[in-house]
Amino acid sequence: MPTLHVLKVFVGEDSGGGPVGGNPLGVFLDGGDIPEEERQPVARELGFSETVFVEDRPSGALRIFTPTTELPFAGHPLVGTAWLLAQEGNEVSALRPPAGGVPVRGADDMTYIIGRPEWAPPFEHVEYGSPGEIDSLEGPPPGLDQAGVWAWEDEAEGLVRARVFVPELGISEDEATGAYAVRLCARLGREISIRQGVGSRIQARPLPDGSVEIGGRVRAVEERDFEISSR
Incomplete structure (x- = not known):
């Protein structure tokens, strides 16, 4: 049975310094075990704006689905997945969604990715x-x-x-x-x-x-x- 990780990404702070906001994200770190034909229905069932299926942890290869379609690139799924991989001991220097290689880095309490506007x-x-x-x-x-x-x-x-x-x-x-x-x-x-x-x-x-x-x-x-x- 696959493990679902639920994260909040781009969490802000309220006036008292407490966490606020953050976009919910679903991540399957062993997403390659979920058949391709099941991924869109799973994303639709979960209802998050995006759900990530990591196909290979060492290379950072992954796929991203909204409730209705697959995306070649998306920001909060990549930031969240980079953070989660690092937390799980699988830190990578880049992620590989269909759009191309996406460099990642962590600094203090922040996680960063680099993408292209196009x-x-x-x-x-x-x-x-x-x-x-x-x-x-x-x-x-x-x-x-x-x-x-x-x-x-x-x-x-x-x-x-x-x-x-x-x-x-x-x-x-x-x-x-x-x-x-x-x-x-x-x-x-x-x-x-x-x-x-x-x-x-x-x-x-x-x-x-x-x-x-x-x-x-x-x-x-x-x-x-x-x-x-x-x-």
């Missing part, structure tokens, strides 16, 4: 004038199915407030979206700190070759046996 979904970027306008939204701007909405909290300090809506991928609103952070950071061309969802925090900085490093904190939620039900 690997991320083609999010629409909609800038608003204030964080309050972002908070008041009840859904994506009309007519948009993959939208990141954002506003400066403090432009001088590089602080951004954002929300991301991707209903076409089966995710009405994503709590913390690393792939969008990659796109937005590349678009702005500067280091930023993004507060997304209810309080998740994503750090992002552009690199000279056009790629972007993103990072954040990861916390374990639970570990349990997962029965692959008959479908």
